[in-house]
Amino acid sequence: MEPPSERAPRLGSVAALDRVLADCRACPRLVEWREEVARVKRAAFADEEYWGRPVAGFGPADARMLVVGLAPAAHGGNRTGRMFTGDRSGDVLVRALYDIGLASQPTSERRDDGLRLLGVRFTAPVHCAPPANKPTPGERDTCAAWLVRELQLMKGTLGSVVVLGAFGWQALMTAIPAAGWSVPRPRPVFGHGVRVDLAPADPATPRPLAVFGSYHVSQQNTFTGRLTPAMLREVLADAATAAGLHPRTP
Template sequence: MPSLTILNREITLCTACPRLVSYRESIARTKRRQFLEETYWGRPVPGFGDPQAQLYVLGLAPAAHGGNRTGRVFTGDRSGDWLYEALHRFGFASQAASTHREDGMQLTGCYIGATVRCAPPDNKPLPDEFARCQGYLMEEIRLLTNTRVVIALGKIAFDRYLKACQAAGFTKPSPAPKFSHDVEYALPWGITLIGSYHPSQQNTFTGKLTRPMFHAVFARARGELEKPSAPPRTPLTSSSGRPNRPKTS
């Protein structure tokens, strides 16, 4: 889909957030010991997957030594190990592990994005950084016209997805959806939104998120997609017709 290709090219060239530019480039220069021989991507990380996807998976931001190193979202880190294993188990991914951009990974019926496209210090984007990146999120959602199910990995992704849709003019759901693990909401614009704890090491190492818990989310998504198709969802647009993109320097 050319429009999605154009969007991803724009994302990789973005320099709108000075703090994030400085951090991602610094990490790419200093590297981590086990990756010293690798050339880090060190740029904003675009979305990845099937442009005709019915499942949209939304994360927080690239990991400093994951996506910021490999150039592909959720690739080359432990969170990605969990995500791609689950996607493979439920028929969305061609293989169970993703280590680099040229590893042959293909997604079928699934697309992966992030609320912020640059690796942030301490994995904590600032409010103005979320705001600058929101236009990219809105445009990605708009272009993925076949989406029926969204899995938000973590409360921040859950809330940012809803915020982006409301900024586009959709009626705010009432009562407002509240994040928890394996929760499901039928949104007024024809999307099923499912929440999941993020497969971060903080969650997986402590047992807050187990593989059976994580698999249950994707089993729920697969079950939703096997139901008869609903009418096409309302296109996502801003009041001006297109989401605003960040202004880059």
Template sequence: MTAADVPRTAADVVRAAGTAPDLETLDARVVDCFACPRLVAWREAVAAAPRASFRGQTYWARPVPGFGDPHARVQVVGLAPAAHGANRTGRMFTGDRSGDFLFAAMHRVGMANQPTSVSADDGLTLTDVRVTAPVRCAPPANAPTPEERRTCGPWLAREIEVVAARVLVVLGGFGWQAVLTTLSEQGWDVPRPRPAFAHGAEVVLRRRAGAGAADGRALTLLGCFHVSQQNTFTRRLTPEMLDAVLLRARALADG
């Protein structure tokens, strides 16, 4: 991508995402995005003032692309990269406690070759699953604005089209609402009133007629409590609960 092609506005993101012919091109364009000034400033400020435990490390400090099997039938969708997690390592859910919990579960159910995820070059590979997010840059206070989520939405929409997964496991209520909004804006029929988030909630969506090459395609959303420390330390989300959701996602994909 030339300097002139780097996405710097919402319109640039629509063009760059919509014309990406494959996943490799899409991921490369995501990494070069500068469309949200507040998020660009924050991701770089965090990198300039790392936590003491990460001092001396070079932070990624760029948008984070999805990671995993390019032909996955299941996609796990969070909300945004963690400031000292994926914003540091450059890989979704890598380098923080949330990722420790998530990838350990994937390993238990046969979706990952190892239970840990500490760096982008640690040898982790995923089978039949890909992790992603509706917002690709770490936001202040873990809270992207509606405008930032809307600007970033075309990246997720194109990734869903290219990967062609059958199930989205959506982590947490904030992520659930962000995904429903993004899918609605990108051509999917979302019921009104919107389906409420719940752990284990299942919703089947279809592409609206005329929305694109995937017209009529079905996609199942499966809700799961977020793998945040707040949920895992209090056992609101247990390993057994997360395993059950991942196994259910695989069963739905098989069905």
């Protein structure tokens, strides 16, 4: 099978990207882990059929705002087949988007639950669930072609990106130049609430891109109060405004 770096650039739509990405087997460690999790299962989900494949982005292809996470959770996205679905991280993120009017409902439980994101799309720098929620730098680099192509295909409408965590921030800042925006030097450092405005790097990129940092919506952050719902809503609302969306005040 062709590596992502050769397949992704030829894909002409976000729908095609999502479809082809779901068959990727480029990283042996991740393939083995995601499929083992899908076989063994968690006791609470023993009667469910796990997805056990790469998890594509979720949301409209013409979204104005992109939310970049880390990777699918073993018993969340890897189980349900949808980004930020079926786990606590998804609960927190989707609730915050619902509170500001950018999701059709406050929960994200399964692929057929009717959730719609309004002007927003989810993606990640690594599309397979990694052991201990820790992809390697090599796995991030192998998966980078999918992120680059997704950004390229969305740049006609994309106005802002919210990056959840330092791993995603590093991946995005590496991918951005190939997607058509300029990254300043020294490279911007991740932090919660940080905003960086990136200028187009070529005539094919129609608008600047505002990039916002947020702590990840992991239980480690949300259970300890490092990231509160109000903190998350504030970053999401700022990014939505920068993208030309109209978030409401919860």
